[in-house]
Amino acid sequence: MSVEQITQKVIDILRGYVKDTTLLEKATPETHILKDLKVNSARLVDIIIKCEDVFGTSIDDDEADRIATIGDAVLLIQQKAA
Amino acid sequence: MKRRVVVTGMGVVAPNGHGLDVFAQALREGRSGIRHIPELAELNFGCQVGGVPEGFDAIRQCYFDHEKLLSINDNIGYASVAAVDAWTDAGFAVPEAEDDRVNWETGVIAGSGVGGMDTIARTVVPMVNEGKVRRMGSRIVEQVMNSGTSARIAGLLALGNQVTSNSSACSTGNEAVIEATARIRLGLATRMLAGGSEGASPYIWAGFDAMRVICRKFNDLPEEASRPMSASAAGFVPGAGGAFLLLEELESAMERGARIYAEVLGGMVNCGGHRMGGTITAPNPEGARRCVREAVADAGISPREIDAINGHLTATYADPVEVKNWSAALERGPEDFPWINSTKSMIGHCLGAAGAIECVAVVLQLRDGFVHPSLNCEDLHPEIAPYEGKIPHAAVACPDLKVVAKAGFGFGDVNSCLIFRKWEP
Numbered sequence: 001m002s003v004e005q006i007t008q009k010v011i012d013i014l015r016g017y018v019k020d021t022t023l024l025e026k027a028t029p030e031t032h033i034l035k036d037l038k039v040n041s042a043r044l045v046d047i048i049i050k051c052e053d054v055f056g057t058s059i060d061d062d063e064a065d066r067i068a069t070i071g072d073a074v075l076l077i078q079q080k081a082a
Numbered sequence: 083m084k085r086r087v088v089v090t091g092m093g094v095v096a097p098n099g100h101g102l103d104v105f106a107q108a109l110r111e112g113r114s115g116i117r118h119i120p121e122l123a124e125l126n127f128g129c130q131v132g133g134v135p136e137g138f139d140a141i142r143q144c145y146f147d148h149e150k151l152l153s154i155n156d157n158i159g160y161a162s163v164a165a166v167d168a169w170t171d172a173g174f175a176v177p178e179a180e181d182d183r184v185n186w187e188t189g190v191i192a193g194s195g196v197g198g199m200d201t202i203a204r205t206v207v208p209m210v211n212e213g214k215v216r217r218m219g220s221r222i223v224e225q226v227m228n229s230g231t232s233a234r235i236a237g238l239l240a241l242g243n244q245v246t247s248n249s250s251a252c253s254t255g256n257e258a259v260i261e262a263t264a265r266i267r268l269g270l271a272t273r274m275l276a277g278g279s280e281g282a283s284p285y286i287w288a289g290f291d292a293m294r295v296i297c298r299k300f301n302d303l304p305e306e307a308s309r310p311m312s313a314s315a316a317g318f319v320p321g322a323g324g325a326f327l328l329l330e331e332l333e334s335a336m337e338r339g340a341r342i343y344a345e346v347l348g349g350m351v352n353c354g355g356h357r358m359g360g361t362i363t364a365p366n367p368e369g370a371r372r373c374v375r376e377a378v379a380d381a382g383i384s385p386r387e388i389d390a391i392n393g394h395l396t397a398t399y400a401d402p403v404e405v406k407n408w409s410a411a412l413e414r415g416p417e418d419f420p421w422i423n424s425t426k427s428m429i430g431h432c433l434g435a436a437g438a439i440e441c442v443a444v445v446l447q448l449r450d451g452f453v454h455p456s457l458n459c460e461d462l463h464p465e466i467a468p469y470e471g472k473i474p475h476a477a478v479a480c481p482d483l484k485v486v487a488k489a490g491f492g493f494g495d496v497n498s499c500l501i502f503r504k505w506e507p
Contacts, residue, residue: 043220
């Protein structure tokens with residue numbers, strides 16, 4: 001799966017947790033999931049579970065703690081797929 | 083002098099109607115909300131009927147964004163919709179999520195009897211047992227904590243005064259109104275949303291079915307199953323829903339020119355102490371009578387001023403005892419007894435929501451000047467038969483209806499009684 005495909009799937013996942021979905025239209029790899037998209041921090045665990053299901057992988061707690069931006073998530077998924 | 087407390091808004095999600103006008107019309111027509119529940123039959127329940135609000139999935143889509151909908155089980159959904167309806171009915175707007183202002187003068191007391199049991203049964207227990215705790219996600223605690231309803235409502239409406247959830251079995255909804263009234267009287271809040279809710283779930287109702295206290299004899303005739311005061315009463319019919327009243331200090335209501343439905347003249351809660359015939363499941367008659375007498379005293383009226391009673395009246399063996407208790411507490415025999423009816427005859431027993439939904443029914447009867455029918459009691463219990471003339475089988479127009487008493491008597495031997503008076507400026 002290409003970086004672009006992974007990025008699009010991550011954005012699709014985030015859509016369910018962002019109150020104002022227009023914020024996703026300008027999303028870049030640097031977009032911060034909590035600060036820029038204003039996702040409730042409690043929902044990060046739900047986003048991780050959804051990523052595990054969509055990409056068919058498992059993400060442990062230490063790996064999850066390293067995800068702050070959309071780019072962080074894409075990079076981690078890309079590495080795990082490699 | 084006590085600060086006076088009035089009702090300026092109401093919201094209701096009942097088995098026979100969502101919204102004040104639909105519910106008022108259902109009450110007037112004696113429209114039952116009791117239906118066959120196929121899931122109860124599949125699960126081999128003795129009772130296979132219940133009162134569940136219809137079409138609620140579509141209703142909730144109109145109230146919450148896609149993100150919130152993921153955290154709203156039936157109990158919280160009924161509570162939140164009814165609370166938002168009460169808020170807007172009182173003339174307030176639902177604040178935008180981006181609006182950072184907090185309403186420090188308004189709080190909420192939102193009770194439940196059993197609460198988020200459906201989430202526990204359908205998600206928590208299976209996933210824990212399968213060793214999948216890690217995959218339960220973030221939305222469990224907010225749906226199963228006892229204060230899940232009040233917490234959600236506070237967030238929707240930016241409420242900053244006391245935000246809590248009470249629980250006292252069948253007395254829960256009334257107790258919320260009484261506690262909220264007390265807080266306003268004390269000057270600690272200007273406004274309080276007060277009410278209760280209960281989810282619709284076989285996991286909530288199973289324990290009652292096992293006790294054989296819910297109706298098993300009318301599975302083929304759902305609308306006839308809830309029979310308060312009847313000689314053929316066969317146990318209560320389980321129900322679900324939610325209702326809220328916006329209680330407000332009179333001066334605040336007058337200042338903002340609010341429409342006032344009724345005044346909460348007084349109220350009382352107590353417990354029979356599981357003595358003198360009371361148990362964990364049965365009321366001590368003296369406790370119930372004291373509760374009514376003290377509510378009347380708190381209201382500062384004579385018992386003779388009570389025009390109608392909306393009873394607890396669930397359709398169990400306790401109904402004749404309850405009617406005798408009212409008669410003794412008010413010192414009014416069959417010849418000068420007030421009107422008496424049971425909203426549960428139409429909606430079943432909505433447990434933690436019962437008191438709140440029935441308080442809304444009381445205020446609507448005061449607003450519109452009628453006493454709603456009590457269904458399915460043409461064959462009155464012999465001990466209630468002397469009161470026959472005071473039990474309406476069809477709606478009775480009562481333009482002079484002014485004072486109505488509402489009571490709840492619950493498991494735990496707990497009692498509650500409220501006195502409402504029609505608002506006449």
